[in-house]
Amino acid sequence: MLDPALALNAEVHLYPLQADLSPDLVALDLLLARIQKPVKALLATHYFGIVRDFCGLRQWCVDRHIVLIEDCSHVLFTENFRAPGSGIHGQFVVSSPYKFFACDDGGLLYAPDACLLENVATRSATFFEELRGIKHVLERGRSTGRLAGDLASIDLRLADISAGAVALGNHEVIERSAPSSLFSELAAARASLRCSQFVAEHSSLDDNIRCRRENYQRWVQAVATVPNCHALFPILPTDCAPYMFPLYIDHPDPHFYWLKHLGVPIWRWDEMADSACRISQDYRQHLLHLPCHQSLTGIEMDWMTAAVDKTLHRSVAGAR
Numbered sequence: 001m002l003d004p005a006l007a008l009n010a011e012v013h014l015y016p017l018q019a020d021l022s023p024d025l026v027a028l029d030l031l032l033a034r035i036q037k038p039v040k041a042l043l044a045t046h047y048f049g050i051v052r053d054f055c056g057l058r059q060w061c062v063d064r065h066i067v068l069i070e071d072c073s074h075v076l077f078t079e080n081f082r083a084p085g086s087g088i089h090g091q092f093v094v095s096s097p098y099k100f101f102a103c104d105d106g107g108l109l110y111a112p113d114a115c116l117l118e119n120v121a122t123r124s125a126t127f128f129e130e131l132r133g134i135k136h137v138l139e140r141g142r143s144t145g146r147l148a149g150d151l152a153s154i155d156l157r158l159a160d161i162s163a164g165a166v167a168l169g170n171h172e173v174i175e176r177s178a179p180s181s182l183f184s185e186l187a188a189a190r191a192s193l194r195c196s197q198f199v200a201e202h203s204s205l206d207d208n209i210r211c212r213r214e215n216y217q218r219w220v221q222a223v224a225t226v227p228n229c230h231a232l233f234p235i236l237p238t239d240c241a242p243y244m245f246p247l248y249i250d251h252p253d254p255h256f257y258w259l260k261h262l263g264v265p266i267w268r269w270d271e272m273a274d275s276a277c278r279i280s281q282d283y284r285q286h287l288l289h290l291p292c293h294q295s296l297t298g299i300e301m302d303w304m305t306a307a308v309d310k311t312l313h314r315s316v317a318g319a320r
């Protein structure tokens with residue numbers, strides 16, 4: 001999210017979050033007082049699909065003539081559906097429908113006042129980009145999932161992995177004022193693929209939300225009595241379509257390392273911009289994002305929850 005701002009030569013300031021990942025208004029005031037240039041926009045995120053009440057934040061922005069951009073990247077927010085309470089406070093809203101469907105791409109920029117988007121132009125994808133997108137959609141439809149037999153081998157594999165030394169990652173901070181190599185001016189101006197739009201429009205939202213909620217609840221139950229961790233949001237608000245299941249672990253070394261080597265699909269924010277925020281610093285290593293995607297099978301959920309359960313029960317004392 002920093003790249004587009006850096007591409008415009010904007011100065012980016014990271015503001016502190018609270019433990020529940022909501023903006024800290026007191027800290028925002030302190031930060032604003034230190035910034036020399038006029039602040040034009042503030043980006044606020046509804047993390048993991050849990051929609052926050054940005055009413056107070058909107059007023060804070062209005063009072064200071066700052067444009068509020070609502071980041072709905074973790075929220076089910078498409079052209080035809082908006083998760084309740086999302087996208088109602090921002091002058092602009094950005095979302096990533098592709099995160100909720102089996103398609104390659106699809107970012108959405110929305111403004112309640114359509115005039116604000118009059119000058120936004122996109123170019124269509126090329127024929128070959130469309131073809132590649134269709135191929136990927138078809139490939140995603142094929143199951144490559146876990147088999148029930150994999151469950152039985154977790155103990156053995158874990159014993160093997162934990163007997164070896166833990167290779168600790170290098171902590172390296174790279175300073176840069178230009179966009180990262182992931183940013184492409186050309187891609188930023190390209191409309192999403194037609195097949196991605198088709199998939200988002202024709203998928204059953206009811207099934208999507210129901211399956212995601214069920215998988216999320218399975219995680220909550222599975223980790224309730226597991227030591228060395230806790231669910232960041234154990235109570236899923238009604239109507240919420242969760243993006244992922246955030247799990248705080250007490251000992252990322254070695255538990256994260258062991259989980260990764262077992263093959264559990266986990267995401268972390270360890271490659272994100274480094275900030276002075278105490279919560280961000282803590283969460284970049286300790287907060288795991290675990291999948292609750294609607295396409296996960298019962299066997300896959302059984303395997304992942306068992307792998308997390310067995311790994312986090314394992315003592316960290318003997319880790320080398």
Ligand SMILES: Cc1ncc(COP(=O)(O)O)c(C=O)c1O
Pocket residue numbers: 001045071073074095096107
């Ligand atoms: C909080 C948040 N905002 C924005 C983005 C960017 O979304 P996209 O993948 O559509 O570029 C991400 C990506 O995961 C994200 O986690």
